[in-house]
Amino acid sequence: MIKLVAEMSLQELAAYVATHLKSRQLPVVLVGGSCVSIYSNNKYQTKDLDFVERYHNQRSLLRSALQDIGFIEQHRYFVHLDAHYFLEFPLGPLAVGDSPVNELNEVVTETGVVTLLTAQDCICDRLSAYYHWHDQQSLQQAIWVALAHPFDLAYVKSWSEREGMLAKFETFLDKLSSQQTK
Amino acid sequence: MLEPILGSISKERVLMYLYAREKGYAREIARTFNTGLTPIQKQLESLEVANIVYCEPQGRTLVYAFNPRYPFLKELKALLEKTLGYYPPEEQEALLMVRRRPRRQGKPL
Numbered sequence: 001m002i003k004l005v006a007e008m009s010l011q012e013l014a015a016y017v018a019t020h021l022k023s024r025q026l027p028v029v030l031v032g033g034s035c036v037s038i039y040s041n042n043k044y045q046t047k048d049l050d051f052v053e054r055y056h057n058q059r060s061l062l063r064s065a066l067q068d069i070g071f072i073e074q075h076r077y078f079v080h081l082d083a084h085y086f087l088e089f090p091l092g093p094l095a096v097g098d099s100p101v102n103e104l105n106e107v108v109t110e111t112g113v114v115t116l117l118t119a120q121d122c123i124c125d126r127l128s129a130y131y132h133w134h135d136q137q138s139l140q141q142a143i144w145v146a147l148a149h150p151f152d153l154a155y156v157k158s159w160s161e162r163e164g165m166l167a168k169f170e171t172f173l174d175k176l177s178s179q180q181t182k
Numbered sequence: 183m184l185e186p187i188l189g190s191i192s193k194e195r196v197l198m199y200l201y202a203r204e205k206g207y208a209r210e211i212a213r214t215f216n217t218g219l220t221p222i223q224k225q226l227e228s229l230e231v232a233n234i235v236y237c238e239p240q241g242r243t244l245v246y247a248f249n250p251r252y253p254f255l256k257e258l259k260a261l262l263e264k265t266l267g268y269y270p271p272e273e274q275e276a277l278l279m280v281r282r283r284p285r286r287q288g289k290p291l
Contacts (some may be wrong), residue, residue: 076231092234095253132250 003111005070011038012111013085014049016085017069018111024065027054029094030106032118033141034085036126038107039119040144048077049085052139054115062089096121097128097163119149124159127172131165143176183265192221193229198269200235201262202277205247214276233280261275 008016021028030038032050053062063073071078071087078087092100096117105118117125123145127153129138160169184194199211212222226246229235234252237244248255266274
């Protein structure tokens with residue numbers, strides 16, 4: 001029996017929506033805070049699921065596909081009467097900072113499969129918000145993911161260098177190591 | 183100049199203004215180009231939806247600037263820089279030569 005939308009966790013709802021959209025030839029990738037939530041074992045909690053359409057932006061097709069599973073567009077968001085989360089589809093391209101995303105991860109749940117940023121790109125994505133918006137919450141989110149998942153530090157460093165943000169990368173490293181020792 | 187690519191003269195004006203001045207609000211942009219407010223507001227909104235610019239409220243005004251996380255920002259700015267070089271000198275000056283340093287309050291002109 002299919003789980004009710006009202007009973008779905010963030011991960012399950014993301015998988016349910018992504019699987020439905022994929023069946024309509026609308027592949028999407030989960031990005032943003034909901035990835036942090038998944039990779040940090042819910043240390044960070046969010047109410048919105050941000051998806052980027054993988055290749056093209058087809059808002060009208062999206063609207064009609066989501067309507068079939070009970071999501072209605074309200075302003076820039078899609079809401080469902082029973083769901084605990086709402087959906088947002090920021091316009092692509094799928095990128096982390098200045099770089100395109102080439103590698104993705106998949107999470108399988110009983111409600112379907114969701115494609116999402118890898119933990120490493122999730123760290124870079126949060127760092128990008130910290131680097132450019134000076135957002136300390138995003139820095140903490142990057143640290144939570146980094147503490148919970150192995151990642152390639154050299155890659156994150158060279159990516160930070162390409163973003164022109166080596167000084168802030170050092171701050172990330174300092175805070176990461178101080179939280180590792182706690 | 184970029185209208186054939188962008189499909190809108192107002193969009194070109196908004197992008198050129200933000201490139202030259204780094205930030206701005208709708209009324210100020212419309213005034214600079216001596217054009218209507220509504221088309222400028224519409225373009226700012228559509229650029230914000232597309233994550234190319236972002237806005238921050240300052241008092242009752244929405245101030246817009248380029249989104250530093252937009253993945254094509256470097257390339258877009260390179261295009262705008264080249265385009266600005268093709269503008270008539272007086273238009274370049276109107277966009278670029280604006281006092282940016284602070285002026286003490288009450289100072290006689």
